[in-house]
Amino acid sequence: MRVKRDFWPKMRKVAAKIPFADQALAAWYATQDPETPFRAKALLLGALAYFVMPVDAIPDVFTVVGFSDDAAVLAAVLATLGAHIKDRHRLSAKTMLARMRDEASPESPNEAPPPQK
Numbered sequence: 001m002r003v004k005r006d007f008w009p010k011m012r013k014v015a016a017k018i019p020f021a022d023q024a025l026a027a028w029y030a031t032q033d034p035e036t037p038f039r040a041k042a043l044l045l046g047a048l049a050y051f052v053m054p055v056d057a058i059p060d061v062f063t064v065v066g067f068s069d070d071a072a073v074l075a076a077v078l079a080t081l082g083a084h085i086k087d088r089h090r091l092s093a094k095t096m097l098a099r100m101r102d103e104a105s106p107e108s109p110n111e112a113p114p115p116q117k
Contacts, residue, residue: 025093
């Protein structure tokens with residue numbers, strides 16, 4: 001399934017650039033929860049599929065504007081299914097987002113430190 005294959009690589013690439021990263025991550029965690037009803041999972045996965053698809057209404061290469069349609073689709077689905085996004089999903093999303101942003105920061109231990117002057 002394209003969402004399972006492409007979600008994490010795309011999220012790692014754009015998490016620091018998009019304001020709705022926490023919502024996308026919370027939706028992802030809800031789809032992985034056995035307590036989330038099948039119908040809710042299907043709609044959430046549809047919204048996440050739109051996010052990971054390389055071709056959509058506004059191409060994502062236009063960073064700010066390009067993700068506005070993705071954000072709108074996700075917001076519409078979350079407005080309908082928000083009750084299925086539990087506090088545990090939001091907490092997992094917040095924790096993962098902080099971790100991904102730390103890994104992407106210039107001070108990250110995974111990257112070489114900036115040269116000293």
